[in-house]
Amino acid sequence: MEQLLNKIEAYKSEIDNAAAADAKALEEFRIKWLGTKGIVKEIMGEMKNVAPEKKKEAGQLLNEFKQYTEAKFELLKEASANGQSVAAASIDLSLPGDVMPIGSRHPITLMRNKIVSIFQRLGFAVAEGPEIEDDWHNFGALNLPAHHPARDMQDTFYIQQNPDWVLRTHTSSVQIREMEKGNLPIRMLMPGRVYRNETISARSHCFFHQVEGLYIDENVSFADLKQTLYFFVKEMYGKDVKVRFRPSYFPFTEPSAEMDVSCFICGGSGCNICKKTGWVEILGCGMVHPNVLTNCGIDPNKYSGFAFGMGIERPAMLKYGINDIRLFSENDVRFLKQFTSAI
Ligand code: PHE
Numbered sequence: 001m002e003q004l005l006n007k008i009e010a011y012k013s014e015i016d017n018a019a020a021a022d023a024k025a026l027e028e029f030r031i032k033w034l035g036t037k038g039i040v041k042e043i044m045g046e047m048k049n050v051a052p053e054k055k056k057e058a059g060q061l062l063n064e065f066k067q068y069t070e071a072k073f074e075l076l077k078e079a080s081a082n083g084q085s086v087a088a089a090s091i092d093l094s095l096p097g098d099v100m101p102i103g104s105r106h107p108i109t110l111m112r113n114k115i116v117s118i119f120q121r122l123g124f125a126v127a128e129g130p131e132i133e134d135d136w137h138n139f140g141a142l143n144l145p146a147h148h149p150a151r152d153m154q155d156t157f158y159i160q161q162n163p164d165w166v167l168r169t170h171t172s173s174v175q176i177r178e179m180e181k182g183n184l185p186i187r188m189l190m191p192g193r194v195y196r197n198e199t200i201s202a203r204s205h206c207f208f209h210q211v212e213g214l215y216i217d218e219n220v221s222f223a224d225l226k227q228t229l230y231f232f233v234k235e236m237y238g239k240d241v242k243v244r245f246r247p248s249y250f251p252f253t254e255p256s257a258e259m260d261v262s263c264f265i266c267g268g269s270g271c272n273i274c275k276k277t278g279w280v281e282i283l284g285c286g287m288v289h290p291n292v293l294t295n296c297g298i299d300p301n302k303y304s305g306f307a308f309g310m311g312i313e314r315p316a317m318l319k320y321g322i323n324d325i326r327l328f329s330e331n332d333v334r335f336l337k338q339f340t341s342a343i
C-alpha cells in the first residue's frame with residue numbers, strides 16, 4: 001500500500017510537469033497515461049496485490065488518480081483547441097492580454113455631429129421626432145393638402161394598416177411638431193432618418209439622413225437666412241468656398257431657394273463630382289410659408305422665419321471619397337473601421 005502511494009505521488013508530479021506543444025504531443029500524452037496499455041490501466045492492475053482490508057482505500061486512491069490524469073488531459077486539449085501553446089496550459093500571468101478591437105463612429109454620425117456642432121454655436125438646439133408620421137405632420141401642415149401635385153416630389157412609403165400613416169419623407173415633420181408646441185422664438189435643428197420609395201443604387205437609397213433647421217421670431221428676414229448659411233458653409237467647407245442661391249420651389253417656403261457651393265473637390269474648375277459645372281448643390285431653404293405658420297397656430301403677421309434642409313449622405317460621400325451609398329447601411333466592419341477620427 002505504501003509503495004502504491006509513493007508511486008501515485010511520483011506519477012502525479014510527472015503529470016503536473018507534463019506539457020504538450022502540439023497535437024502530436026497531446027496524443028502521446030493520452031497514449032502514455034490513458035491508453036489501453038497506459039500507466040493508469042497498469043496501476044489499476046496493482047489492486048490485486050493489495051491486502052483485502054486495504055482494498056477500499058486503494059480503490060479510492062486509484063480512482064482519484066485516474067480522474068487527476070483525465071483532468072490534466074482535458075486541460076491540455078482545451079488549450080490546444082484555443083490555439084494556445086499547450087505548454088502554457090498552466091496559467092502564465094505575465095502574458096499580455098487579448099487586444100480588444102476599438103469601436104469607431106459611423107461616418108453618418110460623424111457628419112451629423114459636425115453639422116449640428118456648427119449650428120449649435122449659433123444657438124440652435126436639437127429636436128427629434130417619430131419616423132412613422134401622420135399625413136398632417138409630413139404633408140398637410142406643410143402646405144401640401146391631399147392631392148397636391150408637389151406630393152409627387154417625394155415618393156412616399158405608406159403604412160398598409162393605416163393610410164393616414166407614412167414613413168416620414170423629410171424631417172420637416174419635426175419642424176411642425178416644434179411649431180405646434182408654441183414656444184416662441186424657435187431656433188431648432190432636426191437631424192434624423194427619412195424614407196423615400198426609390199430604387200436602391202450606388203447613388204440613391206430608400207432611406208437616408210437629413211438635417212433641417214428652423215428659425216422663427218419677429219422680424220426674421222431672408223438676410224438672416226443667408227447670413228446663417230454663409231456661416232455654416234465657411235465653417236464646414238472653408239473660407240474660400242463661394243456660395244450661390246438659385247430660386248426654387250418648396251410648398252412650405254416662400255420664397256424658396258437651393259444653395260450651391262463652389263466645388264470643394266476641384267475648386268470650381270470642373271470635375272466629375274460637380275459635373276463640370278464648378279458648383280455642388282448642398283441644401284434647400286426658404287422663408288416659412290405663412291400658411292404653415294397659421295397651420296401651427298402661429299400668427300404670420302407677427303412672426304416670420306426661415307427653414308433649410310440638407311442630406312447627410314452626400315456631403316459624407318464627398319468628404320470621405322465614398323462612391324456607393326449602400327456602404328453606409330451594410331455594416332461591413334472593414335468599411336466602418338476606417339472612420340476613427342472626428343471630421
Ligand atoms: N424638406 C425639404 C426636402 O426634404 C428640404 C427643405 C427644408 C427645403 C426646409 C426648404 C426648407 O427636400
